[in-house]
Amino acid sequence: MTSSENPPALFLHLARLRPRGEEPNPHNRHTAIPLSVADDTTLLHTLALRGSMSEREVLELLRENARYDTADIARMTDLDEEGVAAAIESLEAAGVIRGYQAVVDWDRLEHERVRAEVELNVTLDRETSYGDIAERLARFPEVTALRLVSGDYDFDMEVEGDSIREVSQFISEKVAPVPEITQTVTHYVMTSYKEHGIELDDGDDDDRLSVSP
Amino acid sequence: MTSPLEPASRVEAVGPSGIRRFFEIAEERDDVISLGVGEPDFSTPWAARDAAIHSLERGRTSYTANRGMAALRAAISEYVDERFALSYDPDDGILVTAGASEAVDLAFRAFVDPGETVAVAQPAYISYGPGVTFAGGAVLPVRTREADDFKLTAEALEAAGADTAELLVLCYPNNPTGAVMTRADLEPVAAFAREHDIAVLADEIYAELTYTERTGSEMDGGQGDGTASQDPEDPDRDEAGTAAHTSIATLPGMAERTIVVSGFSKAHAMTGLRLGYALGPADAIDAMNRIHQYGLLSAPTTAQYAALEALDSCAGEVRTMVAQYDRRRRFVLSRFREIGMPCFEAQGAFYVFPEVPDGWTADAFAEALLHEEGVAVVPGDVFGVGGEGHLRVSYATGLDDLREALTRIERFVAERPTDR
Numbered sequence: 258m259t260s261s262e263n264p265p266a267l268f269l270h271l272a273r274l275r276p277r278g279e280e281p282n283p284h285n286r287h288t289a290i291p292l293s294v295a296d297d298t299t300l301l302h303t304l305a306l307r308g309s310m311s312e313r314e315v316l317e318l319l320r321e322n323a324r325y326d327t328a329d330i331a332r333m334t335d336l337d338e339e340g341v342a343a344a345i346e347s348l349e350a351a352g353v354i355r356g357y358q359a360v361v362d363w364d365r366l367e368h369e370r371v372r373a374e375v376e377l378n379v380t381l382d383r384e385t386s387y388g389d390i391a392e393r394l395a396r397f398p399e400v401t402a403l404r405l406v407s408g409d410y411d412f413d414m415e416v417e418g419d420s421i422r423e424v425s426q427f428i429s430e431k432v433a434p435v436p437e438i439t440q441t442v443t444h445y446v447m448t449s450y451k452e453h454g455i456e457l458d459d460g461d462d463d464d465r466l467s468v469s470p
Numbered sequence: 471m472t473s474p475l476e477p478a479s480r481v482e483a484v485g486p487s488g489i490r491r492f493f494e495i496a497e498e499r500d501d502v503i504s505l506g507v508g509e510p511d512f513s514t515p516w517a518a519r520d521a522a523i524h525s526l527e528r529g530r531t532s533y534t535a536n537r538g539m540a541a542l543r544a545a546i547s548e549y550v551d552e553r554f555a556l557s558y559d560p561d562d563g564i565l566v567t568a569g570a571s572e573a574v575d576l577a578f579r580a581f582v583d584p585g586e587t588v589a590v591a592q593p594a595y596i597s598y599g600p601g602v603t604f605a606g607g608a609v610l611p612v613r614t615r616e617a618d619d620f621k622l623t624a625e626a627l628e629a630a631g632a633d634t635a636e637l638l639v640l641c642y643p644n645n646p647t648g649a650v651m652t653r654a655d656l657e658p659v660a661a662f663a664r665e666h667d668i669a670v671l672a673d674e675i676y677a678e679l680t681y682t683e684r685t686g687s688e689m690d691g692g693q694g695d696g697t698a699s700q701d702p703e704d705p706d707r708d709e710a711g712t713a714a715h716t717s718i719a720t721l722p723g724m725a726e727r728t729i730v731v732s733g734f735s736k737a738h739a740m741t742g743l744r745l746g747y748a749l750g751p752a753d754a755i756d757a758m759n760r761i762h763q764y765g766l767l768s769a770p771t772t773a774q775y776a777a778l779e780a781l782d783s784c785a786g787e788v789r790t791m792v793a794q795y796d797r798r799r800r801f802v803l804s805r806f807r808e809i810g811m812p813c814f815e816a817q818g819a820f821y822v823f824p825e826v827p828d829g830w831t832a833d834a835f836a837e838a839l840l841h842e843e844g845v846a847v848v849p850g851d852v853f854g855v856g857g858e859g860h861l862r863v864s865y866a867t868g869l870d871d872l873r874e875a876l877t878r879i880e881r882f883v884a885e886r887p888t889d890r
Contacts, residue, residue: 318797322869329873332804333797461513467496468489468506468846470596470645 311336315344316353323357362457364448370417371424371445372401375432377412378440387411390437399427410442421445484600488852492836496846503875505863506846508645510739510820512794514776515787518738521779522772531771536763537755538566538747539774545781546747554677554717556730562752565759566769566777570675570733570746575601576758577671577729577748581637582607589635591622592854593823595645595673599854610635613855619814620649620823620856624658633666640718643676646853646862647823648799648816650680653716660721670718670728675746676819677715678737678788681796683817715818719749726751729758734773736819737788738780743773795820798865798872805876809883820866823850825859829888832859838886843878 314334318325325333330341348354363370379390387405394414395403402415414432418424425443433441449457489506496502513519525531537543543560550556558564567573574597582588584606590598592611599609612630614620622640632638640659642651651659663670719728733746746769748758799816806813806824813824826835832849839845850857865872 317793325869329801329869332801333869334800463511465507465509465511466493467502467504468493468848469508470487470489 309344311340312344312348312353315341316348319345319354319357360453360455362449362452364457369419371419371421372449373416373424373428373446374444375412375414375416375428376410376440376442376444377414377432377438379411379437380439381437385437390435393435394432397427397431399424399431410440480603480606484603487596489596489848492840492846492848495837495840499844502840502844502846503867503871503878504846505865505867505872505875506848507864507866509741509866510736510791511866511868512739512791514738514740514743515780515784517783517787518740518776518780522743522776525772525775530775534566534768534771534774536759536768537564538769539771539778542566542774542778542781545778546749549781550730550732550749554674554715555720556717556749557725558749559752563749563755565748565750565755565762566774567733567746567748567762568766568769569735569744570673570731571597572744572762572766572769573729573731573733573746573748573758574598574671574673575604576761577637577731578602578605578607579761580754580757581669581671581729583636586636587632587634588637588639589627589630589632589668590639590854591626591641593620593644593646593850593857593860594639594641594853596853598639598641598673607636611855612638614647614649615856616814616825616860620644620647621651621655622659624662627659627662632662632668635666635668637669637671638663639671639673641673641675643674643680643715643818644821645676645819646821646848646850646857647814647860648819648821649814650715650818651718653721656716656718656721660718660724663727664723668727670724672718672728672730674715674717674730674732676736677717677732679792679795679820680715680818681792681799683815729754734777734780737791738777738784739791740773740776740780743770743776745769745773745777795865798867798869801869802863802865802872802876805880809876809880811879811883820864822863822865823860824863826861827883827887831889832857832861834889836861838889839879839882842886843882845875845878845882 311334315330315336318330318333327338327341327345330336331338334341336344345354363372377394379387381387391403391405391412394400394412399416399418400414401417402413404413405411406413416424416427418427424445428441428443432438451457492506496504496506540560543564543566546564546566547558547560550558565573565576567576578588578601582602582605586607587610588598588602588607589610589612590602591614593614599611602609610630610632612622612626612632614622614626618626622642627633627638638659640651642649644650662668717730719725719730729748729750731746731748734740734743735746748755750758799820799822802822803813803815806822811824811827813822816822826832832851836847836849839847848862850860850862853862867875
């Protein structure tokens with residue numbers, strides 16, 4: 258592992274402070290391996306089972322830049338514009354594409370945006386499944402992402418709000434009281450370096466010679 | 471009074487590069503979108519850069535073996551075998567050089583005696599002619615034609631009188647046309663070389679960058695012949711969905727007369743690291759190494775570590791870059807068709823080679839385009855015979871810039887249909 262791949266020091270610190278050695282959650286033997294979307298090859302291989310070649314191509318382009326227009330996607334593929342529109346429609350109808358959003362660097366806005374990564378541990382019973390708990394949590398608009406993960410805790414939840422107070426209140430008043438939730442560990446995001454595959458730096462200038470053989 | 475440092479006559483014989491003038495104009499302005507760049511816009515894969523940094527941190531900054539680090543030669547041997555079915559012994563068949571350019575230069579100096587003829591299939595990368603001249607040889611341009619998709623044919627070799635040549639230089643996938651040659655295309659050329667006992671220098675620096683044909687309907691307004699190779703599900707496509715490159719050295723009787731030159735600049739986006747290699751018969755590699763060991767000692771050590779890592783772990787990133795180039799290629803070809811500038815379907819490297827509209831020379835068009843619209847391209851004449859009337863347009867540039875540049879070219883062509 259290279260140094261740049263290590264989590265920032267604070268995250269490491271918080272992770273170490275996390276109480277350990279308590280009852281290991283027996284349900285955590287359920288180790289759903291999260292599908293890595295960062296690995297295009299995996300995704301495409303998975304999709305190969307469901308989508309047509311053209312749908313896969315269009316999806317790959319939209320994941321690169323969802324604002325490519327239909328005409329440009331047609332130029333970049335062997336499809337005509339109608340074919341591109343049909344592929345997008347079919348991907349949307351099948352629920353493969355769930356939405357299109359801007360990737361925002363909040364540090365560049367005056368407007369403050371507080372984000373937190375929350376680890377959640379839960380206990381299940383005969384009547385309550387992971388899905389039931391997830392459904393309940395996902396309905397809150399403050400929750401921007403929710404994933405069942407393998408490892409020391411059960412859910413990995415991302416929360417957004419306008420202030421630390423708002424986010425804290427949300428956790429303590431809406432999340433912690435959920436009866437199945439046994440523990441929450443909240444990590445406030447201090448700086449984001451990369452979001453959705455896009456590095457949030459100043460970018461590199463093209464320093465190539467303008468004409469070369 | 472002449473200077474004591476009067477250049478030698480064979481240096482005087484080589485003029486300044488034809489792209490120099492465009493470079494100077496383009497550098498003066500800051501609103502120029504350059505489609506004149508002959509190197510990737512991607513950065514070297516991070517793993518390779520990281521390996522280079524790590525090697526520096528550990529103080530790995532001494533010379534390596536003249537031929538390059540043993541581990542790197544072993545990795546190159548395995549890689550070229552796996553990718554291109556080229557079989558070379560790491561001990562005596564591979565020489566690691568400071569860029570493919572050094573390997574090309576070494577080959578001219580190692581195999582060309584003064585006055586000997588070197589046939590160069592053109593249009594082609596601009597260094598071959600000067601390299602031959604510096605080695606004391608005579609350049610024989612062999613014209614490839616757009617009607618042949620800029621592939622070299624036995625007829626073209628015949629017509630140029632290349633049967634007397636000592637050495638034939640081939641650059642496929644081609645800079646500047648983007649042409650590729652299949653095994654079937656290469657066979658008559660190989661036969662010509664065998665018949666007339668000509669050595670071959672195959673510059674295969676763009677070997678990883680090959681793409682499949684677009685569908686016939688796309689290109690010919692519905693008149694495509696729809697042959698099997700156009701099927702996107704074609705089993706002949708490799709993992710990246712591209713048609714694999716064939717090296718002329720893999721044809722019967724060719725390995726013993728061929729030097730294959732390649733490197734990491736294009737596919738691995740490592741131009742500035744200057745690392746390439748030559749593959750050839752043991753005696754030939756030994757001859758090139760004799761010059762290399764006195765001139766260079768060894769290729770840059772840091773770059774060798776980067777290259778080793780590139781071969782080890784960056785194949786996925788290469789595939790991703792190739793997929794990007796292919797999309798841009800399709801985009802650019804589509805746009806030239808919409809603009810009405812005829813453009814043969816380049817299937818390799820990262821260039822397309824459109825024709826300038828009637829009434830223009832390539833030079834005048836490129837210069838006016840640069841002045842009036844701030845788009846830099848390279849006139850085809852620069853690359854030798856057969857390049858006149860064409861422009862080399864590089865798509866090693868992000869899609870946003872490509873889109874804007876093509877919009878400007880479209881406007882320029884509409885406003886200036888002819889020169890005057």
